[in-house]
Amino acid sequence: MRANFKMQRLFIDAPLAPGAAIEAGSDHFNYLINVLRMQEGGEVLVFNGRDGEWTARLVQPSRKKLILDVVSQTRPQDPLPDLHYLFAPLKVGRLDYIVQKAVEMGAGLLQPVMTQHVQGKITSLERLQANVVEAAEQCGVLAVPEVAAPVKLKDLLERWPADRRILFCDESDAGSNPLPILQGIHERKLALLIGPEGGFSEEERHLLRSLSFVTAIPLGPRILRADTAAVAALAVVQATIGDWSASPG
Template sequence: MRANFRMQRLFIDAPLALGQRHEVSAEQFNYLANVLRLTEGAEILAFNGRDGEWRVKVTFPSRKKIALEAAEQTRPQPAASDLHYLFAPLKVGRLDYLVQKAVEMGAGLLQPVMTQHVQGKITSLERLQANVIEAAEQCGILSVPEVVPPKKLGDLLDQWPEDRRIIFCDEGDEGQNPLPVLSAVQEKKLALLIGPEGGFSEEERRSLRERPFVTAIPLGPRILRADTAAVAALAVIQATIGDWR
């Protein structure tokens, strides 16, 4: 069932079931009452990442409070995406974009990875999670991806489960076409690794290529910025071995 983009969507961190009432936060009150100017009896869509999507009625228990009452489930909860997205942090503005696009493209888990040439840093997981939620609200996504704490690349590889294949975008790969390489991947559990703006170091590239659970792919003849490479790689993976098939 496709998302209804004519109605406003809101993420709430509370159970959703028929007749269930939930009082929104002060920030959400301001958004609903002062930005959207919703009135008593208005209807929006709400989701929590667990109970599907619901049509909810807006009520005002008091002048400064809004409660949402679940009236009807409009979409059941789908299975969460199992694609892990591993990325070197970028500078703040581009990092926000990167996170939002990863959610839109079907990432199920977001893992920041600290590499030798990384230029950005993670100052707040809460900010990243807020970007994830905003992207889910705007794009009709019901399974909200998890953002996990950063890890150094070496530690990540040493602790990696070998039943999940990492697709590694290698800017130094001599090929141009990723499709034949991806078509040969047999594993169902996948992760995509995108490097920093300065690229991976030669030591990191060598370490990645030595791991039996890593597959290196090129991304065509052009040099792509890290955030552009992320969208391109996610699209290629979803189209060849992901959920676009």
């Protein structure tokens, strides 16, 4: 079922059910009352990543208190997408961008990976998770992905489950068309690995290509920035072997 983009959507970290009365936190109070100028009796859509999406009516028992009165469910809960997004952190700003785009493009887990040439760093998982929530609110997403703690590439690969294939975007690949490679992949459990702005080191590239659960793919004839490569790779994977290619239910 498609999201209703005519109504404001809010992520609420509380159980949602008919008749639930949830006091709005200061951020939601300020946004709804002072920024949007909503009045008592107005309605918003709320979700928590567990209980689906619900209509909630605004009740303001006092000038400084706002209650979200949960009325009825508008959409049942979606499962988390099963595509894992592995990425080398970029500098602030562009890092926020790739996190938001990964959510929009159907990633179910976001895993920062520290590589030899990484230029950015993760200073706050809370900030990245807030970006995830914001993207989910804006794009009608119900299943909210988790941002995992950063891990070194070598450590990640040493404990990687062999039943989940990693699609490794290799900027040095001699080919330019990823479609024939992707069409030959039959596993449904997938992860997409995007390197840093400076690319993977030769040591990292050799390690990745030596593993049976890793498949290298090119991303076309052009040199792409890491944030552009992330969106391009997610799009081609989803369109070829991901949830965009699934038959309508």
